[in-house]
Amino acid sequence: MTDGNGFLSERLLVVAFEGWNDAGEAATGAVGTLKDLLDVSPIAEIDPETYFDYQFNRPTISTGEDGIRVLEWPSAIMYGPTTPGESAVPLADDAQLRVSGTNAGNIYLLLGTEPSRSWKSFAAEILDAALAADVGGIVFLGAMLADVPHTRPISIFVSSDNPQVRAELQIERSSYEGPVGILSVLAIAAEAVGIPTLSIWASVPHYVHNAPSPKAMLALIDKLEEIIDVVIPRGELVNEAAEWQSGIDVLAGEDEEMAAYIAQLEQARDTVDSPEASGEAIAQEFEKYLRKRGDGRDGRTDGRADGRPGPDGPRQP
Structure with missing residues (x-):
């Protein structure tokens, strides 16, 4: 899928955030699946004290295997390959347990919660970490609530503001104008420092917005696998969908x-x-x-019938 000089030949950072950009927990679920399947470890973490309002994004408490109660604070963590650049071609006994393919060793991950404040500083800190890791391209995953039926394939929209990426992957440029989440802020900042980006969005039926959507998560993984040229095991996700x-x-x-x-x-x-x-x-x-339906604006719809972002943009999950 790549000639060695394009977007796919670079180290790719795959990004998802809980919150406004994550209807049905589809985006964070997809990146979380990659984190579990890839041989990655944390390489950078932002300071939550700087960017989060804990009354809005509250810490959670749980009991570890050792019986000790542990607090988990909202944050954003970047993960990198334990051995960068090496293909994670699996052995026969773990073929269904590992991401594989020639590009697998070039995948970095960013998983976190959308910050409450100081988005410009947050974006700058994230991009400093990406540049330090020599990331050459960023893939943003998002999910929005839309007027789409759960009985049909999940609509996926892929776009990029970078003309070279659009030409290489034969994708469109988003025409959306309106309120945005942290993904758009990071995308604009990344392009400004010379890191090309693309976005993959899934449409989640708004009438089931309170529950995680494994079907949307699976659709994002399917499209991500196709674009970044790797093989991602699905595990139980197909049955869950x-x-x-x-x-x-x-x-x-x-x-x-x-x-x-x-x-x-x-x-x-x-x-x-x-x-x-x-x-x-x-x-x-x-x-x-x-x-x-009347005027078509009954407070439940922000998307088009084909699942693409409507005139008012993706709706907050």
Whole structure:
């Protein structure tokens, strides 16, 4: 997938944050899965005292295996390969337990909680750590709430503000304008210091926003695997995604209003995905769908029928 000089040939930092950018815990779940599968260790950690409001992002307490109670503070940690640059080609006995491929040894991770304040300083500190690790590209993972049905494939939108990355990977540039989360702040700052970026966003059905979405997590991992040219074991995630969908099916079967609403979303999605549908037909069908719902702005929708960011941007999880 790479000629040795492009985005994929660089050390890649894969980023996800809890909070505004993480509907259904899909983005942090995907990066957390990579952390468990890759041979990585912490290489940088920000000071939480500087960036977090603990009344908003409270620390959590748990009991360790030794019986000692431990506090875990909101933070952001960067992980790097134990042996940078080496391919993590697995042995036969752990083929389903390790990320593999020629690019596996070039993957770095950043996993944390969206900060409460001092975003410019936060971004500068993160990028200093990325530059120190000689990171050559950043992949941001995000998930938003949208008017999409849980019964259809999760919509994924890949974009980049970098023209070379768009040309290399044949992806689009986002046209979104409006409020943003820390991912956008980091992306703009990274491009300013010469680190190319791309973003991968998943659409999560807004009517199940209170529960983690393994189906959205799986969709992000599928697209990430395709783009960064590695093989990522799925483990139990495929079964968990199927169980998640079945569970919502059961709930919808007990709620006629919810079932009718999901059927409307399915009709809108199927119209958009129809190969014979023209752009004008799609627009007309979507307008009809909005009219059925009133003004289409009932406080629950911030996305389009195809799952891409709508005019008001991704909704806060």
